Amino acid sequence: MNPSRVLVYIIGLLWLHLTDAKIGYFWHITDLHYDPFHNSPEFHRGCKHSRGNTEHSHRNGRHRDHTCDSSWSLIQSAAAFMSERHPDTLEFVLWTGDILSSSMEHMSEEFKLEAVRNVTDVLSRTFSSQFVFPALGHNDPPPSRRLVDMWMQWLPTEALRTFETGGYYTIEQSHSKLRIVVLNSVLWAGGAARSDGSHSHRGRAQWDWLEDVLLEARKKKEMVYLVAHAGPGVEERHNAGSSSASGGGELIPSANARLLHIIKGFSDIIAGQFYGHRHADTFRLVYRDGRPVSWALLAPSLTPRGAGSISNPGLRLYKFDSNTGKVLDYTQYYLDVTNSRGEVHWAVEYNLTQYYGLREVSATSLDALADKIRSHNDRGVFTKYITALRVRHSHDISDCDSACVHVHYCAITRADYHEFRACVRNPASALASRAAHNSAAILLHAILILLTS
Numbered sequence: 001m002n003p004s005r006v007l008v009y010i011i012g013l014l015w016l017h018l019t020d021a022k023i024g025y026f027w028h029i030t031d032l033h034y035d036p037f038h039n040s041p042e043f044h045r046g047c048k049h050s051r052g053n054t055e056h057s058h059r060n061g062r063h064r065d066h067t068c069d070s071s072w073s074l075i076q077s078a079a080a081f082m083s084e085r086h087p088d089t090l091e092f093v094l095w096t097g098d099i100l101s102s103s104m105e106h107m108s109e110e111f112k113l114e115a116v117r118n119v120t121d122v123l124s125r126t127f128s129s130q131f132v133f134p135a136l137g138h139n140d141p142p143p144s145r146r147l148v149d150m151w152m153q154w155l156p157t158e159a160l161r162t163f164e165t166g167g168y169y170t171i172e173q174s175h176s177k178l179r180i181v182v183l184n185s186v187l188w189a190g191g192a193a194r195s196d197g198s199h200s201h202r203g204r205a206q207w208d209w210l211e212d213v214l215l216e217a218r219k220k221k222e223m224v225y226l227v228a229h230a231g232p233g234v235e236e237r238h239n240a241g242s243s244s245a246s247g248g249g250e251l252i253p254s255a256n257a258r259l260l261h262i263i264k265g266f267s268d269i270i271a272g273q274f275y276g277h278r279h280a281d282t283f284r285l286v287y288r289d290g291r292p293v294s295w296a297l298l299a300p301s302l303t304p305r306g307a308g309s310i311s312n313p314g315l316r317l318y319k320f321d322s323n324t325g326k327v328l329d330y331t332q333y334y335l336d337v338t339n340s341r342g343e344v345h346w347a348v349e350y351n352l353t354q355y356y357g358l359r360e361v362s363a364t365s366l367d368a369l370a371d372k373i374r375s376h377n378d379r380g381v382f383t384k385y386i387t388a389l390r391v392r393h394s395h396d397i398s399d400c401d402s403a404c405v406h407v408h409y410c411a412i413t414r415a416d417y418h419e420f421r422a423c424v425r426n427p428a429s430a431l432a433s434r435a436a437h438n439s440a441a442i443l444l445h446a447i448l449i450l451l452t453s
């Protein structure tokens with residue numbers, strides 16, 4: 001760790017003790033997808049897959065085109081905005097992977113590492129006195145000594161030990177009861193890497209490690225943030241468990257089920273889950289015995305380019321109680337790429353609690369929100385959700401009929417792949433099983449079964 005960061009950290013600690021201040025902030029940035037060939041006439045590779053129209057992207061240029069991954073100037077503008085918007089009590093930054101454009105897949109390891117270094121340097125300058133906690137995505141180079149060297153400014157020695165071999169680590173916040181657990185979801189995902197034996201060995205090691213870390217945290221009465229590139233659950237536009245157009249990275253079904261099982265088992269100490277990967281602003285809920293016990297908030301990407309969809313670039317600033325880790329709110333910022341008249345203007349998109357009228361950020365309040373999103377009587381909340389989903393990129397919500405709304409609802413509330421498919425197939429049973437503790441609903445369910453059998 002760099003000595004100036006350690007000093008700032010110690011001063012922060014003392015300050016916390018003196019003032020008993022609790023409110024802290026952290027950024028969550030994800031899916032930067034830096035494309036070094038952005039707008040280059042010979043390459044512009046990061047633009048070519050989604051629309052098959054490379055001419056278009058080249059003509060529009062800069063980062064004003066939704067079919068291209070992030071240009072260097074988009075990354076710089078995001079960094080400049082974050083340093084300007086810096087709260088005094090910014091504690092850390094979660095950086096959940098997919099640093100590089102998927103168009104760089106076939107480039108040399110050397111070149112990819114150079115690109116990662118350039119992005120690392122920008123973040124290091126932007127957050128000169130904070131720690132950045134990176135998680136690896138499926139478009140990133142695998143863990144290595146060279147990544148360790150790049151990120152040792154942010155990670156303590158014990159973290160680097162597991163990071164170097166598996167790409168996962170845990171950070172103990174010494175001044176609070178919050179522990180950050182960063183997973184390497186790539187080890188549990190499908191795709192080419194799966195056939196590699198050492199890969200599955202490391203995937204198994206990560207399970208054992210995760211369970212040990214959570215048991216230890218419970219013993220020490222710590223609260224935990226689970227952080228990874230890809231989290232459990234499905235993408236509403238894809239089949240559960242299939243690899244998405246974003247180039248894979250989805251958890252394989254057995255990993256998804258096992259992670260959900262662990263989350264249920266440790267929901268008492270999990271204060272939040274933070275994922276990227278979907279290039280969408282959404283959330284997922286985990287239930288145990290029909291009750292919501294844990295939430296995951298998914299931050300939208302910095303890149304405007306999605307998997308079969310497009311969105312505005314987003315950056316998210318969380319507000320939390322830094323003693324307990326309780327998340328209080330977040331502010332979602334965005335850059336309107338289509339409407340900007342050439343100038344780059346980052347703005348507040350919304351604040352979570354105010355936007356949806358939540359009294360707090362909890363599994364219970366987000367479960368109530370999921371019900372409102374599905375509501376047939378009031379499309380207002382669904383409209384807000386679908387507007388935020390692609391970061392205010394114009395989306396014609398009249399396309400989304402009630403079956404489509406229901407699929408969104410299933411994606412939010414059914415992180416288990418089988419349950420998701422069952423929910424989508426059968427809206428009536430979805431309603432009934434969610435209210436399984438409600439005997440009237442069970443009766444209704446029974447009647448429905450009798451009627452349909």
Ligand SMILES: *[C@@H]1O[C@H](CO)[C@@H](O)[C@H](O)[C@H]1NC(C)=O
Binds near residue numbers: 118
């Ligand atoms: C990294 O930054 C250096 C210095 O600005 C630049 O020359 C190089 O082209 C960049 N490489 C990539 C892959 O972004």
Ligand SMILES: *[C@@H]1O[C@H](CO)[C@@H](O)[C@H](O)[C@H]1NC(C)=O
Binds near residue numbers: 331348350351354
């Ligand atoms: C959202 O929250 C931020 C930070 O707490 C605050 O400065 C801002 O005024 C809020 N914006 C809106 C639109 O409520």
Ligand SMILES: [Zn+2]
Binds near residue numbers: 031033137246278
């Ligand atoms: Zn991505």
